[in-house]
Amino acid sequence: MSSTHSSGIWDGTSSPSIETLVVRYQVDWRSSPEFRPDPRNYLPDDPRQRRAGLVALLRADLTLRRAAAEPSPIESYRDRFPELDSELLVALLYEEYCLREEAGEAPEAAEYEVRFPRLAGSFQEVMVIHDLVDGLVLPGREGLARAVPGCPKPARRSRVCGWSRSWDEGHSLGFTWPRSSTWPIGPLPSR
Numbered sequence: 001m002s003s004t005h006s007s008g009i010w011d012g013t014s015s016p017s018i019e020t021l022v023v024r025y026q027v028d029w030r031s032s033p034e035f036r037p038d039p040r041n042y043l044p045d046d047p048r049q050r051r052a053g054l055v056a057l058l059r060a061d062l063t064l065r066r067a068a069a070e071p072s073p074i075e076s077y078r079d080r081f082p083e084l085d086s087e088l089l090v091a092l093l094y095e096e097y098c099l100r101e102e103a104g105e106a107p108e109a110a111e112y113e114v115r116f117p118r119l120a121g122s123f124q125e126v127m128v129i130h131d132l133v134d135g136l137v138l139p140g141r142e143g144l145a146r147a148v149p150g151c152p153k154p155a156r157r158s159r160v161c162g163w164s165r166s167w168d169e170g171h172s173l174g175f176t177w178p179r180s181s182t183w184p185i186g187p188l189p190s191r
Contacts, residue, residue: 017044018053
């Protein structure tokens with residue numbers, strides 16, 4: 001997986017039909033604390049939407065479980081959903097990382113590289129971008145919003161300059177690149 005390239009999976013996770021499935025899943029999940037629904041039962045019938053539906057539903061599940069103090073490790077998703085490829089697993093790892101960070105924890109990327117050594121390179125690419133966006137690799141920790149003229153100040157820690165991990169009340173959709181071929185610090189690297 002190249003972190004500088006959107007494979008189209010992220011565009012599909014925000015389609016109205018996928019969003020509807022995720023909202024239905026969230027409602028059902030919240031209304032059944034004794035018996036949690038299986039995300040597989042909410043997957044779209046259209047085979048072209050199943051991949052996007054799966055990642056959106058698993059991100060929602062991951063977020064809901066963390067909020068309810070019922071965390072589910074990514075390994076459990078990998079074992080239950082063999083159709084999860086490297087790209088989707090990296091997306092889930094990053095989702096977990098960000099949820100932990102937002103909860104005040106200090107997760108280490110190295111922990112994820114130990115848990116998923118086969119994905120270490122791809123996850124490291126995502127973390128380099130995360131750190132750049134978060135301003136950790138810029139002198140003085142001023143952040144991208146202050147270091148790059150014209151870059152808006154982020155509304156939250158995980159969203160800066162068109163690259164985001166967007167979510168709303170547990171509905172995680174994905175991280176995307178701006179549609180243009182450049183962003184505030186120059187052209188996007190090629191694959």
